[in-house]
Amino acid sequence: MEALKADFAEPVYRRVDADYARQLEAVEKKAEPLRQQAMAAYAGLRNAVREIEAAHEAVKLDRQEIELRHKLGEFDVAERDRRVGAIESALGESRAAHERAQTLRSRFLEVFPDEAELDRAAPAARVTAPPPAPPRPHITGEHPRVPPAIEPAMTRVLPVLDLPEPPKPPPAAARTPPPPSAATVSGAASTMFLRTARLVPQSPEAGRAAIPLPPRPVTLGNEGTAEIQVGGPGVEPRHAEININAKGYTLIDLGSKLGTLVNAEPVQERLLRHEDVIQIGAARYVFREG
Amino acid sequence: MGDARVKAELLSGVDLAPVDALKSLKQEADQLKSRRASWRR
Numbered sequence A: 001m002e003a004l005k006a007d008f009a010e011p012v013y014r015r016v017d018a019d020y021a022r023q024l025e026a027v028e029k030k031a032e033p034l035r036q037q038a039m040a041a042y043a044g045l046r047n048a049v050r051e052i053e054a055a056h057e058a059v060k061l062d063r064q065e066i067e068l069r070h071k072l073g074e075f076d077v078a079e080r081d082r083r084v085g086a087i088e089s090a091l092g093e094s095r096a097a098h099e100r101a102q103t104l105r106s107r108f109l110e111v112f113p114d115e116a117e118l119d120r121a122a123p124a125a126r127v128t129a130p131p132p133a134p135p136r137p138h139i140t141g142e143h144p145r146v147p148p149a150i151e152p153a154m155t156r157v158l159p160v161l162d163l164p165e166p167p168k169p170p171p172a173a174a175r176t177p178p179p180p181s182a183a184t185v186s187g188a189a190s191t192m193f194l195r196t197a198r199l200v201p202q203s204p205e206a207g208r209a210a211i212p213l214p215p216r217p218v219t220l221g222n223e224g225t226a227e228i229q230v231g232g233p234g235v236e237p238r239h240a241e242i243n244i245n246a247k248g249y250t251l252i253d254l255g256s257k258l259g260t261l262v263n264a265e266p267v268q269e270r271l272l273r274h275e276d277v278i279q280i281g282a283a284r285y286v287f288r289e290g
Numbered sequence B: 001m002g003d004a005r006v007k008a009e010l011l012s013g014v015d016l017a018p019v020d021a022l023k024s025l026k027q028e029a030d031q032l033k034s035r036r037a038s039w040r041r
Helices: A002-007 A010-071 A076-111 A116-120 B002-011 B018-041
Strands: A184-187 A192-196 A199-200 A212-213 A219-223 A240-245 A248-253 A258-263 A265-267 A269-271 A276-280 A281-290
Touching: A010 A076, A010 A116, A010 B002, A010 B018, A076 A116, A184 A281, A248 A258, A248 A265, A248 A281
Parallel strands: none
Antiparallel strands: A184 A192, A199 A212, A199 A281, A219 A240, A240 A248, A248 A269, A258 A265, A258 A276, A276 A281
């Protein structure tokens, strides 16, 4: 380069240098919106990783439960091995998913200086809290069958189940604006606003897709008339109900033999709170608002 | 347990297009910076 300098006048170098500076500025302008898009995509990746990790932890607990039940003499080695085999398959899946997530993460870090910058910039609204640890194994009573690693979803939402309307911004003249993500229940005398809520499956018996809760009572069970169909053993035709009132969503056990658990505790009636874990038979759901 | 597979499917929704475009721009910027630096030594 020094040799080149000797061959060209200083103004030429300055001109080329200024041109490079302009080009760098143009590149920077092009990059900025792409960075924003990448950060949003990274927020999605981060959420997916959290959910994969939570699922992995849940499966590890399922494995421990099998060992415990085996040691308690519920079933022989062959049955234990069969059940563990299904669990190992699921663990393998979540490990593979985690590896895939790490590969994706490394792609992001190729173009960002560090993860802290990606974390700082990720839109807060898209970040959900990690799910709580699943409830401890239910040890008494009839025990859930451990299904194969991949099993078709057994829970379905019948067509009659209305999905709550997405929240709409209140008119400027509204006297009391509803909170964000609110479902509206209208009555003759009053109107109440509730946060929308959904049941997020945590086990194969609970199905795969999140179930939005409508702004009216719904029954959970394995009977055709139950609006939320719950699969697996230990579930009764009309096992439980979720009611809605001004306080929120209340889970009511309908006198089932094996009971309904919230956060691993049997309940008769419980006002549900965000991230509560509901267990009906072998089906587990997380109750999420908003 | 099929849940893990469902979660894994979330990864397929991660959009890498902006990352790839940024990578290309980064290479372009690095090249420009390198050329500028070479005569400033």
